[in-house]
Amino acid sequence: MTAHTRWVRDRPGTDGKIGPVTTSSPATAPDALATDAFATADRPTVQFPAIQDSPPPGPPAQQAAQPAVRTPTPQTPAPQAAAARPRPRKSLPRRIARKILGPGLATKRD
Amino acid sequence: MTAPFVCACGRCAACAAGDQQVCERQTQPGFTHWGSFAEYVTVEHAEVNLVRLPEETTFAAGAGLGCRVATAFRAVTAQGRVAPGEWVAVHGCGGVGLAAVAVAAVAGARVVAVDVSPTALDLAAELGAAVCVDASAVDPVTAVVEATGGGAHVSLDTLGSPATCAASVRCLRRRGRHVQVGLLPSDPPVPMGRVVAYELALLGSHGMPAHAYPELIALVAAGVLRPELAITATIGLDAVPAALTAMGAAPGSGVTIITPSG
The missing domain is CATH 3.90.180.10 (Medium-chain alcohol dehydrogenases, catalytic domain)
Known part of the structure; x- marks a missing residue:
């Protein structure tokens, strides 16, 4: 018995039967649903690239004996986001500030 | 039809x-x-x-x-909600797994294919996998985490075994999404501690x-x-x-x- 057979047998709706089953419509069945009734439903989905701009997969690449982990050619690292980011302002340590500005200006004022 | x-x-x-x-x-x-x-x-x-x-x-x-293709399509798009540039790990490169590799690659993801068969991995590479991991030679979790720089955003168990299910969950980065596609003969142990600590999402996918x-x-x-x-x-x-x-x-x-x- 395959995993799928067990799966079908054990699931609700099949009554544990494998083989021909008879289905019956419930007494309260609504009108038949059109297949495309849900085609316009607002469901999140993956945006594929424009079909006309997407070339089909290329021919298989010739490969030699493969290592356990095959990785692609290292990509050019993305520009460091930190370079464009303004550096946070650093306040001078109070001891140095006192030396530069004098004790009065370096003292925290309430 | x-x-x-x-x-x-x-x-x-x-x-x-x-x-x-x-x-x-x-x-x-x-x-x-x-x-x-x-x-x-x-x-x-x-x-x-x-x-x-x-x-x-x-x-x-x-x-x-x-x-196989419809199942993979829904698993990657509707359930996994794969976004371009994301890392997607596919554990098991049989019929559904190979289709998942192709769909994820077409969706713009970077795919890590995991299998124990070099021939299956060759096919996965042809269909768009950026990284192929031979799980018979290396620990697949470690390999995926290293290849993706911290873990996959989305991982699919397209085989359906306790080992691939657990590996799929463990190879995710924080807030990653695991999609269980492969049917399992019995309920497997799942590393729920990792699910909580990383805020992982566990999703099932069943046809389309x-x-x-x-x-x-x-x-x-x-x-x-x-x-x-x-x-x-x-x-x-x-x-x-x-x-x-x-x-x-x-x-x-x-x-x-x-x-x-x-």
């Missing part, structure tokens, strides 16, 4: 909500009634389940649309409803998705019993399709 392997009743609450893939009174050809290794198959509630394919669709491409097919069919018709690339053998109906028996002993790589004439 094709039909989802989960044939819906069209009348239950799940169907009314558009979720025919989890219909409360579903039927599955070959499991709840006779099919699918036959020249003719009965599809009940045809108005809910039949999907028209473009005339130019080949039988080889159409053969995969009822189950008929009304969701147009987007998939458009990709196939445009040649963006090519299900036939995973086909490695074509056999006749007479050869089916031997092929099924062999699958249990020595699983092959790629997809075998069956034609009435052989």
Whole structure:
């Protein structure tokens, strides 16, 4: 018995039967649903690239004996986001500030 | 024409909500009634389940649309919600896994394929996998985490075993999404501590409803998705019993399709 057979047998709706089953419509069945009734439903989905701009997969690449982990050619690292980011302002340590500005200006004022 | 392997009743609450893939009174050809290794198959509630394919669709491409490609498509897009640039790990590169690799690559993701078969990994690379991990030689969790710089955003267990399920969960980065596609013979132990600590999402994926097919069919018709690339053998109906028996002993790589004439 395959995993799928067990799966079908054990699931609700099949009554544990494998083989021909008879289905019956419930007494309260609504009108038949059109297949495309849900085609316009607002469901999140993956945006594929424009079909006309997407070339089909290329021919298989010739490969030699493969290592356990095959990785692609290292990509050019993305520009460091930190370079464009303004550096946070650093306040001078109070001891140095006192030396530069004098004790009065370096003292925290309430 | 094709039909989802989960044939819906069209009348239950799940169907009314558009979720025919989890219909409360579903039927599955070959499991709840006779099919699918036959020249003719009965599809009940045809108005809910039949999907028209473009005339130019080949039988080889159409053969995969009822189950493996559609299942992978929904798992990657609707459940995994894969975004371009994200890392996607696929554990198990059989029929569904190879289709998941192709769909995720087409969606712009960077795919890590995991399998124990070098031949299956070769196919995965051809279908768009950026990284291939031989799980028979290295720890797949460590390899995926290293290859993705901290873990995959989305990981799919397309095989269905306790080992691949746990590996799929453990290879995720924080707030990653695990999608369970492969059917399991029994409920496996899942590292729930990691699920809590990393705020992981565990999702199931079960086929695809008929009304969701147009987007998939458009990709196939445009040649963006090519299900036939995973086909490695074509056999006749007479050869089916031997092929099924062999699958249990020595699983092959790629997809075998069956034609009435052989």
